[in-house]
Amino acid sequence: MPGSADAPVVVENLNHYYGKGPLRRQILHDVTTTIPAGEIVIVTGPSGSGKTTLLTLVGALRAPQAGRLRVLGHQLDGANRTALENVRRRIGFIFQSHNLLGALSASQNVQLGLRVTGRAARVELRRRAEAMLEAVGLAEHAHKRAEQLSGGQRQRVAIARALVGEPVMVLADEPTASLDKASGREVVDRMQSLARERGTTILLVTHDNRILDVADRILHLEDGRLATFTDAVIANTQQMMYLLAQNTDRQHVEQLVDAMDETAFRSTLQGADAAVAEIPRSDRDGERRSLPEHARAVAARLYAPGRRAA
Amino acid sequence: MAAERTWTRLLPSVPLGWLQLWHKPLRLTVAVAGIAFAVLLILMQLGFRSALFESTLRFHERFRYDIALFSTDSVFIVRPAPFTIRRLYEAMGSPDVESVSPVYIFPATWKNPWTNARRSINAVGIDPTRNVLDTPGFADTHSRLVGQDVVLFDRASRPEFGPVGESWRPDAPVSTEINDRAVSVVGLVEIGPSFGIDGTVLTSVDNWLRLFPDRSRNQIQLGLVTLKPGVDASDARDRLRSYLPADVLVMTKADFAAREKAYWNGATPIGYVFAFGAIMGLVVGAIIVYQILFADVSEHLREYATLRAIGYRNRFVSGIVLQQAAILAVLGYLPGMAAAWFLYRSAAHATRLPLHLTTDRALTVFVLTLVMCALSGFLALRKVRRLDPAEVF
Numbered sequence: 001m002p003g004s005a006d007a008p009v010v011v012e013n014l015n016h017y018y019g020k021g022p023l024r025r026q027i028l029h030d031v032t033t034t035i036p037a038g039e040i041v042i043v044t045g046p047s048g049s050g051k052t053t054l055l056t057l058v059g060a061l062r063a064p065q066a067g068r069l070r071v072l073g074h075q076l077d078g079a080n081r082t083a084l085e086n087v088r089r090r091i092g093f094i095f096q097s098h099n100l101l102g103a104l105s106a107s108q109n110v111q112l113g114l115r116v117t118g119r120a121a122r123v124e125l126r127r128r129a130e131a132m133l134e135a136v137g138l139a140e141h142a143h144k145r146a147e148q149l150s151g152g153q154r155q156r157v158a159i160a161r162a163l164v165g166e167p168v169m170v171l172a173d174e175p176t177a178s179l180d181k182a183s184g185r186e187v188v189d190r191m192q193s194l195a196r197e198r199g200t201t202i203l204l205v206t207h208d209n210r211i212l213d214v215a216d217r218i219l220h221l222e223d224g225r226l227a228t229f230t231d232a233v234i235a236n237t238q239q240m241m242y243l244l245a246q247n248t249d250r251q252h253v254e255q256l257v258d259a260m261d262e263t264a265f266r267s268t269l270q271g272a273d274a275a276v277a278e279i280p281r282s283d284r285d286g287e288r289r290s291l292p293e294h295a296r297a298v299a300a301r302l303y304a305p306g307r308r309a310a
Numbered sequence: 311m312a313a314e315r316t317w318t319r320l321l322p323s324v325p326l327g328w329l330q331l332w333h334k335p336l337r338l339t340v341a342v343a344g345i346a347f348a349v350l351l352i353l354m355q356l357g358f359r360s361a362l363f364e365s366t367l368r369f370h371e372r373f374r375y376d377i378a379l380f381s382t383d384s385v386f387i388v389r390p391a392p393f394t395i396r397r398l399y400e401a402m403g404s405p406d407v408e409s410v411s412p413v414y415i416f417p418a419t420w421k422n423p424w425t426n427a428r429r430s431i432n433a434v435g436i437d438p439t440r441n442v443l444d445t446p447g448f449a450d451t452h453s454r455l456v457g458q459d460v461v462l463f464d465r466a467s468r469p470e471f472g473p474v475g476e477s478w479r480p481d482a483p484v485s486t487e488i489n490d491r492a493v494s495v496v497g498l499v500e501i502g503p504s505f506g507i508d509g510t511v512l513t514s515v516d517n518w519l520r521l522f523p524d525r526s527r528n529q530i531q532l533g534l535v536t537l538k539p540g541v542d543a544s545d546a547r548d549r550l551r552s553y554l555p556a557d558v559l560v561m562t563k564a565d566f567a568a569r570e571k572a573y574w575n576g577a578t579p580i581g582y583v584f585a586f587g588a589i590m591g592l593v594v595g596a597i598i599v600y601q602i603l604f605a606d607v608s609e610h611l612r613e614y615a616t617l618r619a620i621g622y623r624n625r626f627v628s629g630i631v632l633q634q635a636a637i638l639a640v641l642g643y644l645p646g647m648a649a650a651w652f653l654y655r656s657a658a659h660a661t662r663l664p665l666h667l668t669t670d671r672a673l674t675v676f677v678l679t680l681v682m683c684a685l686s687g688f689l690a691l692r693k694v695r696r697l698d699p700a701e702v703f
């Protein structure tokens with residue numbers, strides 16, 4: 001694959017197991033993928049499919065057991081603890097729960113994210129932390145502790161903490177899970193715009209259909225195996241329907257689905273996949289086709305009366 | 311809130327350990343109070359322990375002598391056993407010896423002249439013509455003891471003997487009874503009580519024998535030997551030992567003090583009790599600090615794992631815990647010290663024991679407190695080392 005040498009994440013035949021002896025269970029099976037610089041990649045999949053496991057491996061929070069894993073130019077398989085820690089420092093982490101230090105103000109929490117990089121003078125810490133808080137719209141809350149902030153504000157502080165060190169990559173595990181629709185949207189938009197400004201690569205695990213549209217690419221994990229895009233779309237039919245229902249008359253879509261048999265639906269989707277493949281892969285500067293566009297393409301085919309009869 | 315803002319603005323990077331403690335003010339208060347209590351306990355125990363030694367050695371140190379002759383089977387404070395005065399005369403025959411002086415010691419019953427309550431007092435008989443005791447008041451008053459039925463009273467005796475020191479005037483001597491014999495106090499000295507002695511009266515040998523009519527002049531409790539100038543005390547002791555029969559102990563001043571100290575330290579449980587008390591204080595303090603730090607670590611496990619996940623090294627997180635330990639040590643030590651200072655004063659006043667808070671002891675206890683907190687900190691750290699940063703996802 002062109003440019004894969006300097007891609008921030010290169011995963012080859014990664015396998016991962018939990019447990020020992022007879023309890024040993026394989027969680028990841030031969031996962032192979034490359035994440036190009038500057039892309040927003042969303043990892044979806046059912047609960048227990050290994051999304052978090054993959055994320056912690058890419059984030060150097062776990063040592064790889066089998067297969068090859070290259071992150072930010074460092075080979076993580078076989079690397080020692082200090083090497084893993086060094087890679088971690090260059091990654092911004094956003095956790096499902098905000099995980100802010102309760103005793104610290106928002107500003108101090110954000111400073112921690114900068115201090116760990118060792119690339120900012122002590123006197124710089126406060127100024128840059130507060131600039132970052134301003135960027136996430138929390139300028140006037142810098143002195144508040146986590147317990148004095150709302151859930152969405154806390155998550156934004158966590159985002160500020162992850163981004164303040166100007167990481168080359170951000171890993172986020174269900175960052176919107178604890179947020180309502182509006183604040184979840186806000187958080188994702190902030191991530192997206194800040195990432196775009198800096199060309200940061202973002203790997204995001206989510207169950208939240210409402211934010212799929214920010215993705216350049218979707219990786220679908222099913223029982224620890226990466227699925228093709230088609231499979232992903234099939235598996236995400238529910239999610240697709242949800243998206244469609246937001247834009248069209250819900251009842252109509254439901255009737256449509258009810259009336260359709262599975263083979264017809266499959267061929268429809270494969271048609272959609274072919275249509276997607278025809279769409280030229282966007283380069284860095286070009287326009288990106290995000291999931292809603294795919295969704296719209298699928299919807300267009302679903303609506304086409306000729307197809308439906310076939 | 312505004313105050314907090316300026317305060318944090320002054321410190322660009324606030325110590326995390328302090329913030330963690332400050333975040334839980336109640337727990338911090340409890341911890342500080344607990345450590346302060348432990349520090350107080352340790353200081354009091356060590357204080358009483360050294361007061362015990364210091365007070366029991368007062369006579370050993372204040373009598374003027376180079377070599378002491380003493381019964382083989384007694385210690386000074388607890389009813390010293392008598393031995394024959396002949397040993398003293400025999401010692402006089404040695405070419406090393408300049409002079410000798412007998413001392414008679416036994417508890418007598420003192421009647422408090424204000425309340426008529428009777429209480430045991432240490433009665434010491436000495437040669438009134440010689441300045442045998444280096445203690446305040448004695449040099450000016452010992453010659454008064456040549457009179458009949460007169461005593462010098464230790465004004466630092468416990469208050470139960472009556473306010474003799476306060477009410478005595480040269481023109482209004484205090485009269486009372488010792489062993490049911492009428493005596494009058496003709497002067498005051500200052501010695502001080504100890505763990506074995508509540509109070510002391512000094513008198514002449516003749517008067518002493520009047521107080522104890524069934525005791526013999528030939529049986530003494532302590533022999534004071536003064537050597538000729540230039541004679542080495544250890545050498546003279548060795549020569550006297552081979553020269554005198556073995557039924558009497560021949561000791562230099564240092565030997566005598568060491569023997570007494572060994573008795574209180576080893577043969578009685580008292581020295582041990584105080585050492586044990588101090589150790590208990592340490593243990594109590596360590597447990598408190600451990601509990602506090604353990605609670606902190608357990609409560610902040612997620613936060614600490616997050617710090618590890620975003621790239622902080624293990625020693626950074628350990629540093630937060632150890633910083634808390636150090637802060638607790640200092641914050642607990644200061645009020646503990648202040649309370650001890652206050653209690654030393656009132657206890658010294660009430661017991662008249664030589665309790666003083668020396669810089670040495672203050673420093674020792676500070677180091678002990680730091681060690682105690684550090685140990686607890688390291689114990690609490692075991693949990694931090696096992697942190698798995700992957701667990702926070």
Ligand SMILES: Nc1ncnc2c1ncn2[C@@H]1O[C@H](COP(=O)(O)OP(=O)(O)OP(=O)(O)O)[C@@H](O)[C@H]1O
Nearest residue numbers: 018019027045046047048049050051052053054207
């Ligand atoms: N530390 C662990 N030890 C043993 N098994 C684990 C551990 N962590 C996860 N697992 C198991 O591995 C599988 C994958 O877990 P993982 O957390 O990666 O799933 P996930 O896709 O993130 O699920 P979810 O969407 O529910 O977060 C699950 O079956 C889980 O029970």
Ligand SMILES: [Mg+2]
Nearest residue numbers: 051052053703
């Ligand atoms: Mg998960």
